[in-house]
Amino acid sequence: MPDRFSNGDPSNDHFDDMRDKGHDRDNPFDRHGGDLKGIQNHLGYLDELGVTTLWMTPVVENDMARTTEGGVSRSTYHGYAFTNHYQIDKRLGGNTAYHDLVQAAHAKGMKIIQDAVYNHVGNDHWFIRDMPMKDWVNQWPAYTNTSYKDQPLVDPYAxxxxxxxxxxxxxxxxxxxxxxxxxYVSNFLIQYAIWATEEFGVDGWRVDTYFYSDPVFLNKINDALLKEFPALTVFGEAWVQTVTNSAYFCENNMNIPFKHNCQGVTDFPVYFSLVDALKQSYGWNEGVNRLYQVLAQDLLYKNPMRNCIFLTNHDLDRIYSVIGEDFDKFKMGMNLLLTLRGIPQLYYGDEVLMKNFKDPSDAEVRKDFPGGWPNDKPKDNRFIKEGRSDKQEEAFQHISRLAQFRKNSTAIGSGKMMQYLPKDGLYVYFRYDQQQTVMTISNTGDKKIKPDWSWYQERIKGFTQARNVVTGKVKALSEIELDPKESYVMELLK
Ligand SMILES: [Ca+2]
Ligand SMILES: [Ca+2]
Structure with missing residues (x-):
């Protein structure tokens, strides 16, 4: 979230020729001055953390007047109200700063995912203030809000x-x-998406509010982009409850009249079940069995490895708060996130245990990253070890070691997955290929467990020991025991 990560250029914090001139770090609904230069300044930090790709909330201009959503005067600091597609917001540094950031990221071997919003624009967009034609937008006799429901689009009885x-x-x-x-609208959006990919060197698109767009248009724009840029990654934000609905909005194995063509989705069913795995006590249908059951439905996806998985994002409660600030559960969550099938997505500040619920508003989970502003105190600068508490440092190192390992792991990067039915709260799965076998083992029960390795022979045959990816320690398999809430990611060794 560029406005909230780091202010690399205080000279662009506000402009007198923009509709919203507000800039106040003490107001949660105002712009705080973070920008693309701020992100570029901290690419080294992100690289050290093991981040390979940046997805930022939208960087396109939002020259919007303030709104009064929820009865409070707000800026659109989040970026989802475009007013000129061909202009990167000046307060983020404009087109030049975006070029610079993408180039700097690419020089470090990192990629850029841009946030696309095809569904809507801000009401101060130039083509809304002076509309080319009446049916440029979806017109209703009286204002009609979306129901925010995906079910009617999937439901055979709708x-x-x-x-x-x-x-x-x-x-x-x-x-x-x-x-x-x-x-004309469709052409405008398609031409813009192709232009932006080419102009800035974007490596992929995260498509916001996916199912709210016209489905035929979505397939058309995805086809047009992939035809031009075959290596592009595209995933849709499909905030849905079930695997069926999630798979419906991307390439799937279902025999249905209309087939979406998106490569993958933001995987909300895995998100909900990960939270259940961490929060609920182990039960027949509860706790880690929820995660197991959700993954067992992956047969509906054409390629579940293309789904983006996460424990939180800018629209959700911070994960450390969700799990009651339980550090063992935090480590277990990160072990799962960084080794399960799919593309793991972290949210800025997870790595230093940033917390909060969305109560009373989203702004609570979008706080400024400590140390990102010129006058932040060095002792609170989480970008450096000296500004982190012992727990925060341990969290950072835990994620960093997993992420760095993952970068070079063929088993996780392109291998297969096998999961075992959870037993007494013990959840074991493997990522594997010809070269490597990685095991993630988690005790979600309330008793100490010494695994019965004979059960897992299909995958561990020929291996006698395992290296803990986070600590580097090697143990004989026969020595492994897990206390309640303990979880390890281990590379198996002969
Ligand atoms: Ca700034
Ligand atoms: Ca729509």
């Missing part, structure tokens, strides 16, 4: 009006819903 409200209803009164069935 009524047409419910589908229409989901897709053509507006996200909020100030986020105007684009009519992507209008060929």
């Amino acid at each position: 009524a047409a009006i419910d589908k229409k409200v989901s897709v053509d209803g507006w996200f909020t009164p100030f986020l105007v819903d684009l009519n992507q069935r209008n060929p």
